[in-house]
Amino acid sequence: MSAAGKTAASPATADVSCDSGTCRVVCAGDWKLGETPDVPQFPHTSHGNKITYDVSRVTSWDSSLAVFLLTLAGEARDTGAIIDTDALPKDLQHLLALALAVPEKETGRDDLPKKSFVTRTGESVLDFLDTTKAAITFFGQLMISSVCLFRGRIPFRMREFYLLIQETGVGALTIVGLVATLTGLILAFVGSVQLKQFGAEVYVADLVGISMAREMGSLMTAIIMAGRSGAAFAAHIGSMKANEEIDALTTLGIEPHGHLVLPRVIALTLMMPLLSLYATFLGIIGGGVISNATLGISWSQYIVEMQTVVNITEISIGVGKAFVFAVLVAVSGCFSGMRSGTDAAAVGRATTDAVVNSIVLIVVADSIFAVVFSILGI
């Protein structure tokens, strides 16, 4: 907005002068956002005075002048002054009136008392209990949905299920294969350095075989799937919640657990053990490559040694763990998605929660497995 008939650009200025009960605020120059003067202080003698504006020397202006005048008005109001805006151009008066049309909301946000350590700890505990209760309820609902599914009381959309199988299975082959192979390589390489000192290089096959079959195959697969499928489940379901699609399902009489959660849990539970087997196989191959290349162990030696330690029990342990990890990852991902808020940030938090919770649960479960297998002697 520019005042008519004015010419050269000059910096914006504002001066306050008080005389016989009236303070005069004189603004001049070009008022542009980013080039405005600071709001001047009113002298103490201006208490209860009348404040008038003179903007006749303003050559051009935008919102910056309105912001300045509003800020000034706020300061003046604090001194109990009466503000006269009659001298302002009509456009500016209208903008100021519009800004003041709706009274400022008293949010009381600044008055909120700071919470003590005890209060915050208590709230965290209550929040944890609430989440635990919700997780148990969620798992219970999932069990009920499973029973309903097997009794044929809820429809199962096979097309979507096949897509989930593809996403959680075939889609993960490359990344799982790469990580598993590298894990096998690393195990063999690190192991070979130590075993070489004792002339027991051939036992690299035992080391890689048992590690991959019992632990690393399922563990690495589970961690990859937590970051891949678990996060995807949380983000997908969270977005659906944000778009009120979950509400729509509920009001259509479709139970969201049976429709959204169960197919994901089943798909991942079916795929993860297979991926774990695949990871174990590739890890063993990776270990074989290193054994062959750096230790001079032939492939036949490696395989024969491998067969002495990797039996059906070891494979079953790995597959069994993968099955449990799959349930944990899928349930954790879906649970986080279902608990998500309705904005983009909440979906992001839900995704993070899904991955973090999955990995923590996987490690805890693996520790429990280790203790149990130790007690059972297997």
Add this chain to the structure above:
Amino acid sequence: MSTPAITAESITMAYGSFVVMNDLNFKINPGSICVIMGGSGCGKSTLLKHLIGLKEPAAGEIFYGKESFTKADRETRSNFLRKIGVTYQSGALFSSLTLAENVAVPLQKELNLKPKKVRDIASYKLALVGLAGFEDFYPAEISGGMRKRAALARAIALDPDLLFFDEPSAGLDPLSSARLDELILQLRESLGTTVVIVTHELESIFAIADHCLYLDVDEKTLTAQGSPKDLVENPPNDRVYKFLTRNGQSRT
């Protein structure tokens, strides 16, 4: 005669091989309020996306003033975009930022201001749209209508020369909608902003539009343009008449 703020020359809009609209020719005068209207799915929002550079026309050219926007290099286009403000259908506020921080985003990007001044401007813009005191709220904590108004505050943060609205009244109560119309008129009056609105809210169209563009979904082109009053009194075809009068009957 002054140079139009926006000129569209033979614009064709398409998604791949599917042509949405053909041969669109129109001019939008500076300081005017232009409404893009038409039936659902006719390509109103798509046209808006073309005007703000989110989509490229399959053919034709868009000019901002005398300069081509379509053929502008990256830097020139960035300068054009500095002068426009857009409010999207959903508001499109950044959910991890408070309302004041949302409004501050363009201010911080374009101006080298102290945080206090940025905050003052953000507060003023929020007050303009009736959200004084909501500076520290997050988008998730306010209603859909308020989100839309906050989005407008962000769009006008830099006093743009051109302001684009995609369905501004959708989801607003009648009073908020009327207030928004009033605000649009005020911005035009005070700052000389050119406003382009995609809407089919007839009340808003008649209240604020200087010029209307009617996109015909069947003809796949612009079949009518003019002031809303002229279009009602002298409609070029029945579809425009029915649209503007909400009347299923043909003009007799």
